[in-house]
Amino acid sequence: MLCQTCHRAGSTWIVCDLCRRSLRSASNRILPGGVPVIIAFEHAGPARVLAHHLKYRGLVGYARLVAATLAGEVPPGPLVPVPRSLSRRLRYGTDPALLLATLLSRETGSPVYRLLRAPLHTPRRAGGDHRREVTIPGLRKRTLESVVLVDDVMTTGATLEAAVFAIGVEQVRAAVVANAVPDLTTRSLSRFGVSSETRRRTRI
C-alpha cells in the first residue's frame, strides 16, 4: 500500500513509519470564554497533507486515525460537528467535521447532534485570508445538554468561536479538532489527561 503522504510503497495503513513518526502532537488550547480545545496534531508536515486529502479528496483514513487518537480525551456529551458550507460539501462530496464526529461517536458512544446549520457558502479560509469576518452559524435547535464541538482544522480559532457563540458558551464543554495551526495568540496548555497513553495505543 502506498503512503498517502510520501507515496512510498509498503506502508501498512494510511502512512508509512517515517511519516507517522513526523506527525507532531499539538498542545491543547483555550478559546476566549474558557472553552478548552483538544487537538490531535499540528497542522504541518504529513498531518497537513492528510488533512488536505480528507477535505478535498474524500480520503477518510486520516479521520479514523484522529478519532482513534482523540477518543480517550473527548469529554462526555453530544458531539456537534461544525458543518461545512453546502457549496463546499457539494463540490468536494464530503463534510470532514461530520465524518470525524461520526467516527468519534463510534469510539466514545456519545451521540452526534447536528445542531449547527450549514451556511450556503463560506469564503475559503484554510490557507486563505484569515482576517476575513466569520459568519455566526445558525442553530437548528437549542439543547440543554453540554456539548462537544468537533472540527477538522483550526486556523485562527474564529470559526470555533463563532460556533461557541451560536450555541452559548455555557453549553459548550470542549472542542476537539484534528489539526491546528500553531497560533501564539491562543493560550497553550500542557496536554490534558491520557493523551500520551492514547497515542501509544494508537496504531497508524
Ligand SMILES: [Zn+2]
Ligand atoms: Zn510516508
